[in-house]
Amino acid sequence: MQVTETLNEGLKRGYTITVTAAELDAKVQEKLIEAQPEIEMKGFRKGKVPMAMLRKQFGPRLLGDAMQDAIDAAMKSHFDASGDRPALQPEVKMVAGEEWKEGQDVVVEMSYEALPPIPEVDASAVVLERLVVKAEEAAVEEALKNLADTAKAFEDRKKGSKAKDGDQIVIDFKGSVDGELFEGGSAEDYPLVLGSGSFIPGFEEQLVGAKEGDEVSVNVSFPDSYGAAHLAGKAAVFACTVKSVKAPKAAEIDDELAKKFGAEDLAALKGQISERLEAEYKGAARAVLKRSLLDQLDALVKFDLPAALVEAEAAQIAHQLWHEEHPDVHDHNHGNVETTDEHKALAERRVRLGLLLAEVGRKADVQVTDAEMTQAVLAQARQYPGQERAFFEFVQKNAQMQQQLRAPIFEDKVVDFIVAGAKVTDKEVSKEDLQKAIEALDEL
Template sequence: MQVTETLNEGLKRGYSLTLTAEALEAKVNEKLDAVRADFQMKGFRKGKAPAALMKKMFGKSVIGEAMQEVVDEAMKSHFEASGDRPALQPDVKVANQEWKEGEDLTVEMSYEKLPEIEQPDFSTLKLERLVVEVEDGAITEALENLANSAQNFAPREEGAAAEDGDQVVIDFAGSIDGELFEGGSAEDYPLVLGSNSFIPGFEAQLVGAKAGDDVEVKVSFPAEYGAPNLAGKDAVFACKVKEVKAPEAAAIDDELAKKFGAESLEDLRNQITERLAAEYKGAARSVLKRQLMDSLDELVSFELPSALVDAEAQQVAHQLWHEEHPEVQGHDHGDVEITDEHKKLAERRVRLGLLLADTGSKADVQVSENELNQAVMRQAMQYRGQEKQFFDFVKTNPQALQSIQAPIYEDKVVDYIVELAEVSDKTVTKEELQKVIESLDEE
């Protein structure tokens, strides 16, 4: 193979690879020999068909495959010899389009290589880790929220008017044009006002009603209502209010704890304490990681592959556009303009991504099979009833598996760097931690 450099500008490289006719013929013969080993031809024993006859019969069908393998081997040899690591898949073109069997093949290859990264001295980094103690007040607040979510309803005093959030027990019968319709009637139905569980406008008309009242509720079924015979039609519901009940929080006791899967109130308090501690720690880690990324962004500087930056800028622009237009769910919209701000953010992401990948490689950071399986399991739990389909998808989709592995790998590299950095702890309140998190979201 003859290699001629045609481009050397920054990280951009171009080469002309000349693959000899002899190398191509040898590969074709190799593949034909592999086919002949299992080929049975009349008049010859299995695997003993003449090479010339095999070439005449199958030569043209294996030339393309042989050429691809020779090109792949040439590229592999080039990267091993040069030490270059392409940022993206190299662009490869056949130069002599009129190539004929028996001639040398010339291939033009171009790519951007990954930069050489000089590892910074991570011990010079000074980071601050926020620490939040779980206070009794936070535990009490969590218990009260659980009690409210497990609320009961107790009868209001006689003659009391129903308020938003109250439960009214009603009999109702719905009619359209004076005719009762199927499924529009019920007795002793407990309806929480403001729950939006009935047709829009229904519950609001019962606010202010008292036990014993007869209320005529007039509503219109939505045009997209599930029952075609009711969609878009006006209806009248004759309602008899039988009881008006006010919400009351459940008692904070062992019975409440058992409703949420705990053995006792003390056990529930311990579970809440552990959950809050984990939440605080996770939030504090996000702050610490952001500090680290900001510090690394200032600490390192190296040339970036333009192809990676352009691809990332497009992704950033697309992501931010959807955040500004949440009503657009699909991707069938016009082109999104890439601004200087998008480009700047893309450069930061690419720079830090390359640095972390290089650091992890040099430090031999690995994601164990057990860690990856646990992550897959956690994601599968989000698809209740479809766990097997999710596992099968991930198993047969390397890109999906990589998307799960990548954040685990990044976190492990971050942990490695933090261990080398100088980290001081600072105790703060949960409110102070929340303010810091909000400030990061605004940036």
């Protein structure tokens, strides 16, 4: 077996791999010997079939496997000896192609871009500021008020009162299109909060000012994008009977409210809210710190990038941004999306940082544990209520999905590893300052 270099230019590599006919024949023989003890043929006991008959019967079938094994072995030997790590799957092409005949040497051309040597990261050269926000009393009180609002009750207004936005009206209604009642368009004793936006656009507004006992014809049109295709874009009339008008009454902020939300008393609920708020602030502050770290790493460490990786990433960025600009298009039958210099610049940053973090993690032996993967799968599975088991099975069988879940966990652990060696100072700021810092991330 012979490997000859044909290209060594920057990160591009090219090699010719030659597997002689004798080596290939020996590989076929090896496979036949391995299989012989388990083979039965008419007239022969199991394991006693002559090798010549085995070769005639199974040789052609094993030839392809032997060829692939030999090429794979040559590639592995090459990568072990050279230390090269291909950026993408190497391109392997048989020189003779379909003209190759049994008994000839096998010659293949292999080409790839090697991952570049990546400089060491001096974490001590990274200077970071961690924003710290305490849960202020005003923020806790605002959260309490919002909780009380969600727990509010409704009390009957004085008879003859007109319904206002925010009031709850109890109605019977029957909906019709072209004079015909349609399925799912009727209900009795339905509690509707005016201004909630829970009904078709234009429906609730026409009930503002209605009184108990009123009969109101509500004229609306279903949106063109309505889920039921037979109603989409159609004009409809809802015959409504107002049975009662109720005014909202906010719940008292007291121990009883706390118990409704699973806390022992009001003090305990305030403590829970404070912890939740500070956890949210901490998550936001981490995003700011991570961006600062990545910006510094991008400036500190430079190395050549595999062009194929950059091109693939730029194409993906362009495609993603195109779909963000065209949210109504859900398929990919929209032709090629041209990449711009801006896409390429962003792709170069992502590829550089991705390779850098991967190398730091590899050298530091950063691992994603089974428990961390399970938590990640559980978090994703919650998005598919009732289908959690099917999602788990899908992930178990899908290596690409596993990698998608593992990658952000690995990246965060590498970020934590670098931050642990960096110079980090805490800075206490207000919630508003943290919000401005978060907004600034979107502008970059």
